[in-house]
Amino acid sequence: MYVCVCQAITDRQVREAVHSGVQSMRGLRQHLGVASECGKCARCAHGILKECQACPSASLSPADAACA
Numbered sequence: 001m002y003v004c005v006c007q008a009i010t011d012r013q014v015r016e017a018v019h020s021g022v023q024s025m026r027g028l029r030q031h032l033g034v035a036s037e038c039g040k041c042a043r044c045a046h047g048i049l050k051e052c053q054a055c056p057s058a059s060l061s062p063a064d065a066a067c068a
């Protein structure tokens with residue numbers, strides 16, 4: 001599922017970034033461009049970030065999206 005429509009970033013890309021070491025929204029913005037335009041995706045991306053940090057061994061399944 002797309003998290004950031006402006007940059008065409010999916011929840012999977014956000015999860016992969018977190019699993020590869022990105023620890024903050026600033027990092028997601030720098031690494032992927034999330035929330036770098038309209039900002040409407042910030043809340044969703046932050047939710048996925050926190051979810052991944054809470055369960056680092058979780059799968060990268062798109063069905064686990066934090067915001068549907």
Ligand code: FES
Nearest residue numbers: 004006037038041
């Ligand atoms: S939806 Fe992500 S910056 Fe617009």
